[in-house]
Amino acid sequence: MIREMIEILPVSLLDDNRPLVEMLKRRARSMRMKLGWHYLLDLTWVLNCLGDLDGKNVMDAGAGVGLLQWMLAERSARVFSVDRDSRAGLPMQFRSRYHVQGLREEDLSPIPPLAAMKDDEEIGLSARLRMGILGSADLFRSLFPKQGRGVVLIYNQGLDSLADIPDNSVDAVGAISALEHNSPDG
Numbered sequence: 001m002i003r004e005m006i007e008i009l010p011v012s013l014l015d016d017n018r019p020l021v022e023m024l025k026r027r028a029r030s031m032r033m034k035l036g037w038h039y040l041l042d043l044t045w046v047l048n049c050l051g052d053l054d055g056k057n058v059m060d061a062g063a064g065v066g067l068l069q070w071m072l073a074e075r076s077a078r079v080f081s082v083d084r085d086s087r088a089g090l091p092m093q094f095r096s097r098y099h100v101q102g103l104r105e106e107d108l109s110p111i112p113p114l115a116a117m118k119d120d121e122e123i124g125l126s127a128r129l130r131m132g133i134l135g136s137a138d139l140f141r142s143l144f145p146k147q148g149r150g151v152v153l154i155y156n157q158g159l160d161s162l163a164d165i166p167d168n169s170v171d172a173v174g175a176i177s178a179l180e181h182n183s184p185d186g
Contacts, residue, residue, distance in 0.1 A: 009041050017044045028067055031093055035067065042176045043068060053077035053150070056171040061159055062178020065094060072174070073098050073150035080165055083178075084158040094152075103155040103164055158182075 014021050014037070021040055028035045035043075046068065050058065053075040060069040063081040072079045080103065081087075088109045094100060095111065102108030155164065159182055 007045075009045050011037075011041065013041055013044055017048065020044055020047065024067065024071070027071070031067070031070070031097075033067060039067075039176065043071065046174045046176065047071060047075075050075075050172055050174065053172075057169055059165070059170045059173045061173055061175040062181065064178075065090070066176065068174055068176055069152050070094070070098055073152050076149040078150060079152045080155055080170065081152050082155045082157055082159060082162065082165075084156070086156045087154050088156060090154060099149075099151040101151060101153055103153045107154045107156050 021044055024040055024043055025035070050072075053072060054077075056077050057080065058072050058077045059080040059082055060066070060072065061082050063069045063079075063083050064085065065087060069079045069081045088102070088107060090100065090108060092111065100108065155162075157164070159179075
């Protein structure tokens with residue numbers, strides 16, 4: 001069943017789903033993301049609409065490094081994370097927490113060794129210290145189990161050309177603040 005809808009979301013949705021909203025805020029802070037209230041509203045609505053995702057294939061259309069794909073993976077979905085901008089160099093803060101793969105080999109680069117990053121003469125001392133501290137925290141975090149049983153499949157591709165995703169293989173599509181960056185014809 002295809003379900004298409006346009007809905008004006010009431011701000012009361014945030015109060016009605018306070019535990020989910022607080023969890024989203026905590027997760028965003030822990031991943032060094034900033035979320036405006038409207039993103040919290042959108043995320044809350046989408047996650048409520050999708051319901052149980054265990055074992056389902058869900059596309060996050062225009063995912064970037066946004067929170068939706070990670071929350072879908074936490075709910076045990078197999079996430080096609082589609083964005084026309086490359087995330088091949090996805091930071092450790094995401095790789096250390098979630099099961100992440102490239103849909104194709106070129107979609108996700110291997111993790112560069114921290115030593116190689118520190119030896120770059122272009123990077124100042126404060127930036128190297130910050131990278132070392134954050135990298136150490138991410139390395140420490142990677143020693144613990146990943147969050148959720150789902151997997152995020154990074155796919156660096158425009159929404160108008162999804163040849164590597166088989167027809168009829170996606171159970172649901174979510175897009176938060178992404179479609180308006182494409183032409184209506186595209």
